[in-house]
Amino acid sequence: MRILLVEDDRDLGPRIARALRDERCAVDLVADGIDAAHLGETEQYDAAVLDLGLPGQDGIAVLRAWRGAGRDLPVLVLTARDGWSDKVAGFKAGADDYLVKPFRVEELVMRLRALVRRAAGHAQPLLRAGPLSFDAPTGTFELDGLPLKLTALEWRVLSQLMLRKGAVIERLDLLEKVYEGDADTDSNSLEVIVGRLRKKIGAALIETVRGRGYRLVGA
Amino acid sequence: MRILLVEDDRDLGPRIARALRDERCAVDLVADGIDAAHLGETEQYDAAVLDLGLPGQDGIAVLRAWRGAGRDLPVLVLTARDGWSDKVAGFKAGADDYLVKPFRVEELVMRLRALVRRAAGHAQPLLRAGPLSFDAPTGTFELDGLPLKLTALEWRVLSQLMLRKGAVIERLDLLEKVYEGDADTDSNSLEVIVGRLRKKIGAALIETVRGRGYRLVGA
DNA sequence: GCTCCTTATGCGTATCCTGCTCGTCGAGGA
DNA sequence: TCCTCGACGAGCAGGATACGCATAAGGAGC
Numbered sequence: 001m002r003i004l005l006v007e008d009d010r011d012l013g014p015r016i017a018r019a020l021r022d023e024r025c026a027v028d029l030v031a032d033g034i035d036a037a038h039l040g041e042t043e044q045y046d047a048a049v050l051d052l053g054l055p056g057q058d059g060i061a062v063l064r065a066w067r068g069a070g071r072d073l074p075v076l077v078l079t080a081r082d083g084w085s086d087k088v089a090g091f092k093a094g095a096d097d098y099l100v101k102p103f104r105v106e107e108l109v110m111r112l113r114a115l116v117r118r119a120a121g122h123a124q125p126l127l128r129a130g131p132l133s134f135d136a137p138t139g140t141f142e143l144d145g146l147p148l149k150l151t152a153l154e155w156r157v158l159s160q161l162m163l164r165k166g167a168v169i170e171r172l173d174l175l176e177k178v179y180e181g182d183a184d185t186d187s188n189s190l191e192v193i194v195g196r197l198r199k200k201i202g203a204a205l206i207e208t209v210r211g212r213g214y215r216l217v218g219a
Numbered sequence: 220m221r222i223l224l225v226e227d228d229r230d231l232g233p234r235i236a237r238a239l240r241d242e243r244c245a246v247d248l249v250a251d252g253i254d255a256a257h258l259g260e261t262e263q264y265d266a267a268v269l270d271l272g273l274p275g276q277d278g279i280a281v282l283r284a285w286r287g288a289g290r291d292l293p294v295l296v297l298t299a300r301d302g303w304s305d306k307v308a309g310f311k312a313g314a315d316d317y318l319v320k321p322f323r324v325e326e327l328v329m330r331l332r333a334l335v336r337r338a339a340g341h342a343q344p345l346l347r348a349g350p351l352s353f354d355a356p357t358g359t360f361e362l363d364g365l366p367l368k369l370t371a372l373e374w375r376v377l378s379q380l381m382l383r384k385g386a387v388i389e390r391l392d393l394l395e396k397v398y399e400g401d402a403d404t405d406s407n408s409l410e411v412i413v414g415r416l417r418k419k420i421g422a423a424l425i426e427t428v429r430g431r432g433y434r435l436v437g438a
Numbered sequence: 439g440c441t442c443c444t445t446a447t448g449c450g451t452a453t454c455c456t457g458c459t460c461g462t463c464g465a466g467g468a
Numbered sequence: 469t470c471c472t473c474g475a476c477g478a479g480c481a482g483g484a485t486a487c488g489c490a491t492a493a494g495g496a497g498c
Binding site: 087 | 286293307310316317332338341356357358359
Binding site: 151152153184187188189192193210211 | 441442443444445446452453
């Protein structure tokens with residue numbers, strides 16, 4: 001899961017980033033509105049967390065820029081002010097959710113997960129694929145009912161596949177979402193991770209689509 | 220827009236209903252958990268607003284019942300309690316958003332709008348052409364209802380044709396799209412691919428337009 | 439120390455292109 | 469209308485290639 005975090009507070013930004021990374025997310029943290037607008041338009045993210053009070057460019061303007069460019073990634077907006085007009089402006093510009101500071105980081109994570117789950121077209125908090133189940137709110141996998149222990153990268157790959165079960169996920173998409181920004185295309189690390197995943201959950205579950213990517217077989 | 224509103228407060232319920240109707244929503248207001256579970260499972264709504272403190276049946280149980288029945292309508296949960304565990308339980312049961320009483324009705328309306336907007340973005344129809352169907356989100360083809368196995372280049376060609384079904388796709392356009400820029404014009408590789416495709420899906424489906432390109436016959 | 443991630447190598451195979459011949463289409467003229 | 473000729477596309481098969489997998493070794497981080 002790759003998240004774009006736009007937060008200029010030098011204390012809060014890294015704190016959120018750490019919490020998200022603890023939840024196995026790949027996080028790109030930017031403090032500037034210009035960078036945020038650019039990254040959001042060009043890179044592939046599963047969701048964005050956007051602070052409204054930014055230097056350089058207003059958060060709302062950033063959001064408008066994304067939407068204007070046709071980006072429909074889920075956006076969770078943060079604000080220090082509790083102002084009503086702020087919320088109105090945020091939603092009008094296309095925000096999906098809203099959180100007022102101060103907040104519990106756990107709540108942010110939960111809301112983010114709910115957003116991503118919904119954006120993937122799933123309402124069910126529990127996703128299944130054969131013997132595999134994925135609890136979206138907590139982000140835990142189970143295999144045949146037993147907790148499945150995965151490393152961070154394994155988790156990112158498998159959750160991507162799970163969120164779009166049955167769909168072909170392109171190699172490049174996977175690389176972009178799994179690695180933070182710097183995806184190295186000529187490296188076989190993705191194959192190695194997939195290989196280890198297959199060893200853990202059974203080779204049949206992850207299907208290779210030669211020349212394109214991988215697919216989690218539905219069931 | 221049709222909304223299911225589950226709220227037992229005799230004052231708040233009608234107030235929310237009125238506000239939603241002012242926004243041109245069709246609102247069904249129920250005060251009882253049993254009715255709520257039943258309506259949510261049988262009727263078609265664009266979204267639901269669900270109060271957690273209900274007589275008869277717990278709100279969480281209602282939500283679980285909907286999700287258990289495969290209902291994936293967006294659900295916004297209301298609660299009087301500000302307890303953290305409440306939120307966790309709500310999200311775990313499959314809620315999409317959460318609002319703590321007291322709140323401004325306008326905020327409820329806006330959050331609901333955001334939910335519906337995002338949920339609506341996923342209705343993408345299946346593309347069909349004769350016995351062939353293409354599911355764009357998952358990127359998979361089916362022939363007579365059976366999954367069709369294609370190589371990377373075959374897939375690119377066929378999806379190009381499918382996305383502009385009925386139109387003539389020029390050779391050069393196809394070459395550009397299939398070979399991403401470095402297309403070799405004096406080579407018959409495209410013909411070879413088309414030939415293999417015809418062998419897989421039936422020769423009649425892809426029509427040759429001499430001197431220009433190919434056309435996927437519509438149906 | 440351990441776990442985890444990356445890189446490097448070799449190998450088997452699906453996939454793709456080349457180069458060829460043959461069939462077919464269509465324009466132009468009688 | 470019919471015929472002829474040139475150009476375009478189809479089909480085939482061989483070999484080259486790139487793709488993905490397994491495995492092991494090297495390092496980084498906790």
